Amino acid sequence: MQTLGNFKLPNFFNYPPYFTLQPVRDTREKQVQLWKELILDYCRTQKIFVIALDEEFPLFSNPVIESIAGSLNHEARQAFLSALVSEGRAEWMHKGHRKCLILWHRIQDWADSIVQFVKDNGLEDTVMTVEEIRSGVESRGTELHGIDRTILMRALKLLENKGKLVIFKGSSADDEGIKFSL
Amino acid sequence: MKRRPGIGGLQTAAAARNQYRILGENVAKIRTDLMKEQLATFRSQLEDFARKHKNDIRKNPTFRSQFHEMCAKVGVDPLASNKGFWAEMLGIGDFYYELGVQIVEICLATRPHNGGLINLQELCSLLGQKRKTAREAVSEDDCLRAISKLKVLGSGFEVISVGKKKLVRSVxxxxxxxxxEILEVAQGQGYVTLEEVQRRLSWSAGRATDALETLLKASSCKSIGLFFFLFSSTEGLAMIDDGHSDGKxxxxxxxxxxxSSYVGS
Known part of the structure; x- marks a missing residue:
């Protein structure tokens, strides 16, 4: 089985027609389904949060398959990501659909992880910065470590709306503070 | 024999005919009895044999296939019913029914990928993976037997030969x-192009396009069996691949x- 780093690639990845968007509806549905699962799996294990459509992405081409056959064209990439978007597992970051935020955890699930993280570390009534959650000592070894800032802010906003925390402008201009009140 | 006139002559002739008839019946009866006896001997020998080699029959696929051949020659079908001597003694009926169910499962699971047509070899190896825990090895011959038993359930299953390969059709x-013929051409590389089909089979462009499009589109459900609902699929048997610099x-x-050893999760 072919691997990408420590990631095991599924068998269909070696079958050239999976790199061409299929014209027959049912065949395409199956194809899209397989690609959706692959993209989510890969991003989850590799902690990838953003896929740019026009940039190199390991999954979008298979060097084992000759020439351009093993490479997804723009239309196919867009189709697979759009399928994820329509399921709430991804979001276009701009109107132009150039970059896509991959939600291998939904925002709600990320919010739950934050709550769990706060409880595990006894931070219920303390103040932290956003940057501390992303890269601080406390979050090391948890899924929150290295989380995409956009996704983190979305999850925090969700919790703020529920009254579980307050976001405020911190001392440094580019960071924000969080006051938990769980 | 010169025919003599008179009533006595007629009576003699009738008596002779009668004698011939009785003699004929006797001969036929003796022959039938002999045949019956022989067949009974065959059967009892076969049963002895089966009893003796019970374990071989169950565990060794080659042996099993030879045993089936032998049974067929004597007119015994060990799979005809799940009751009776054969099934009870060998448990061989259950074996094939189980195999049949597993074959159906595999065909269903791989259908999204292959459109309902699967290479017999691959089916066998998938079956082997599925039955890892079972002790008995399974041969292609066993698969074919199990599939032939599935036929009674409807028009779903069939084994077709394409070139040297056997394919199992579940739609x-x-x-x-x-x-x-296209499938046969494709066996070399796994794919064909329109030009290749035209060249190798000396077809017109129209004929080749038409056949390829049909294979691409869908399996049309022309006959309805018990499996219709399970197997009414619209996935095509082909997939296209446009990513080549020659534009073909x-x-x-x-x-x-x-x-295609890929199996749906």
Whole structure:
């Protein structure tokens, strides 16, 4: 089985027609389904949060398959990501659909992880910065470590709306503070 | 024999005919009895044999296939019913029914990928993976036997030969001769192009396009069996691949590619 780093690639990845968007509806549905699962799996294990459509992405081409056959064209990439978007597992970051935020955890699930993280570390009534959650000592070894800032802010906003925390402008201009009140 | 006139002559002739008839019946009866006796001996020998080699029959696929052949010659079908001496003694009926169910499962699971047509070899190896825990080895011959038993359930299952390969069809698709020939051409590389089909089979562009499009589109459900609902599928048997610098579209057939060891999760 072919691997990408420590990631095991599924068998269909070696079958050239999976790199061409299929014209027959049912065949395409199956194809899209397989690609959706692959993209989510890969991003989850590799902690990838953003896929740019026009940039190199390991999954979008298979060097084992000759020439351009093993490479997804723009239309196919867009189709697979759009399928994820329509399921709430991804979001276009701009109107132009150039970059896509991959939600291998939904925002709600990320919010739950934050709550769990706060409880595990006894931070219920303390103040932290956003940057501390992303890269601080406390979050090391948890899924929150290295989380995409956009996704983190979305999850925090969700919790703020529920009254579980307050976001405020911190001392440094580019960071924000969080006051938990769980 | 010169016929003598008079009533006495007629009576003699009738008596002679009667004698001939009785003699004939006796001969026939003796022959039938002899045959019956022989067949009974055959059967009892076969039963002895089966009893003696019970374990071999169950565990060794080659032995099993030879045993089936022998049974067929004497007119015994060990799979005819799940009751009776054969099934009870060998448990061989259960073995094939179980195999049949597993074959159905595999065909269903791989259908999204191969459109309902699967290479017999691949089916066998998938069956082997599925039965890892079972002790008995399974041969292609066993698969074919189990599939032949599935036929009674409807028009779903059939084994077709394409070139040197055997394919198991689990959707009621009607593959015509043209489709078969294309699959045969595709066996070399796993795919064909329109040009290749035209060249190798000396077809017109129209004929080749038509056949390829049919294979690509869908399996039309022409006959309805018990499996209709399970197997009414619209996935095609081919997938296209446009990513080539020569601009020629390649038609791939998952049912004959070895890479199709993919099974839906």
């Amino acid at each position: 009621p698709t009607e593959l015509n001769k043209d489709h078969n 579209r390649r038609y791939w057939f998952p049912c004959i590619s070895s890479i």
